[in-house]
Amino acid sequence: MPHFAHARVDLDAITDNARLLREHADGTPLMGVVKADGYGHGMVPAARALAAGGASWLGTALIKEALGLRAAGIDLPLLAWIVPPGEPVGSAIAAGIDLGVSDPALLEVIAGEARRLGRTARVHLKTDTGLNRGGVAFSAWPALVEEAARLQDAGVLRVIGVFSHFACADEPGHPSIGSQLSVFHEALELADKAGLDPEVRHISNSAALLTLPEARFDLVRAGIATYGINPIPGYSVSGLRPAMTLRSRVALTKRVPEGSGVSYGHRYRTDRETTLALIPLGYADGVPRAATNKGPVLLGGRRRTIAGTVCMDQFVVDVGDDAVEAGEYAVLFGDPGEYPGAATAEDWAEVLDTIPYEIVTRVGVRVPREYVGGAPAGRPETPPM
Numbered sequence: 215m216p217h218f219a220h221a222r223v224d225l226d227a228i229t230d231n232a233r234l235l236r237e238h239a240d241g242t243p244l245m246g247v248v249k250a251d252g253y254g255h256g257m258v259p260a261a262r263a264l265a266a267g268g269a270s271w272l273g274t275a276l277i278k279e280a281l282g283l284r285a286a287g288i289d290l291p292l293l294a295w296i297v298p299p300g301e302p303v304g305s306a307i308a309a310g311i312d313l314g315v316s317d318p319a320l321l322e323v324i325a326g327e328a329r330r331l332g333r334t335a336r337v338h339l340k341t342d343t344g345l346n347r348g349g350v351a352f353s354a355w356p357a358l359v360e361e362a363a364r365l366q367d368a369g370v371l372r373v374i375g376v377f378s379h380f381a382c383a384d385e386p387g388h389p390s391i392g393s394q395l396s397v398f399h400e401a402l403e404l405a406d407k408a409g410l411d412p413e414v415r416h417i418s419n420s421a422a423l424l425t426l427p428e429a430r431f432d433l434v435r436a437g438i439a440t441y442g443i444n445p446i447p448g449y450s451v452s453g454l455r456p457a458m459t460l461r462s463r464v465a466l467t468k469r470v471p472e473g474s475g476v477s478y479g480h481r482y483r484t485d486r487e488t489t490l491a492l493i494p495l496g497y498a499d500g501v502p503r504a505a506t507n508k509g510p511v512l513l514g515g516r517r518r519t520i521a522g523t524v525c526m527d528q529f530v531v532d533v534g535d536d537a538v539e540a541g542e543y544a545v546l547f548g549d550p551g552e553y554p555g556a557a558t559a560e561d562w563a564e565v566l567d568t569i570p571y572e573i574v575t576r577v578g579v580r581v582p583r584e585y586v587g588g589a590p591a592g593r594p595e596t597p598p599m
């Protein structure tokens with residue numbers, strides 16, 4: 215029996231999206247980004263589905279995440295790019311995990327751990343081309359590449375990659391895009407002058423993959439688009455399929471009179487005698503409280519709006535006189551191709567003035583992921599519905 219409320223994840227959609235994105239990028243090798251539990255879809259199943267679609271690299275934010283992939287037997291090249299002090303750098307080196315270097319001090323830590331283990335560490339030097347978040351500042355870049363070349367010559371590490379990240383790739387035409395690209399080219403030249411010859415130079419996320427052929431270099435890092443979500447508001451990407459459907463059965467229905475205040479604070483009041491349907495998903499499950507009186511829900515064949523306050527574990531939908539019954543499915547977001555009329559994660563993001571990344575990554579740990587599709591060898595333990 216499927217769980218009452220669950221996030222259904224279509225692994226074939228992830229595989230097909232990866233394939234489509236590779237084609238879109240003219241075959242440029244693809245790094246599937248599976249940080250944050252595969253953007254909420256389940257890190258290991260998502261990683262396997264991406265690999266089946268041709269992703270030849272996987273990317274995570276944290277070493278802990280990359281170690282989880284290795285523990286699951288995934289042997290693709292892996293890059294973990296947020297490595298604050300105190301992270302298990304030695305474990306990463308031992309597991310053959312590539313490390314993103316955003317801080318010159320980290321290079322020395324990595325070198326020390328590599329010497330201790332008698333291994334050659336694999337690193338990707340991250341240059342800050344204007345995002346002003348992670349990455350080594352351009353002023354510190356020449357010294358960093360010199361030092362990396364020295365350590366490479368000493369056999370302690372290998373500079374596998376040089377990379378960066380865009381600030382505004384989701385706003386095609388934004389002036390920062392061109393300026394970041396030219397700084398990236400300068401950074402690559404400096405690396406070259408220092409004697410480095412990285413295998414992969416990479417700067418593109420999903421939005422850049424879709425819109426900036428000149429930014430593909432040797433590898434593109436795609437997260438959100440592989441899950442079937444469009445990273446660029448208003449931009450249409452044909453063929454991508456949303457992989458996640460968040461849905462729940464109706465827990466109960468009841469008739470209430472006109473003028474009834476609904477849920478905490480009575481922020482919704484019925485304007486006639488009506489039927490209320492209770493959906494057992496709340497803000498603890500990733501339905502933001504800000505969706506109070508706003509969140510779209512497909513129920514009884516129609517798109518409706520959450521009535522009243524979203525609570526920790528539940529919310530209410532006013533279905534009028536429609537014949538909605540306990541046990542029926544309500545779809546919060548999913549693939550409208552599969553559930554006609556359903557909202558998408560992008561629709562939720564628009565209503566809540568956020569981005570769809572936040573909608574899918576916030577689906578809570580209490581919500582079971584139920585998987586459909588996927589290669590038999592890559593199928594996770596939860597049985598498909």
Ligand SMILES: Cc1ncc(COP(=O)(O)O)c(C=O)c1O
Binds near residue numbers: 247379
């Ligand atoms: C460094 C880096 N690369 C790639 C990605 C993937 O971005 P997207 O999900 O927009 O494709 C992210 C995600 O935030 C990132 O931080």
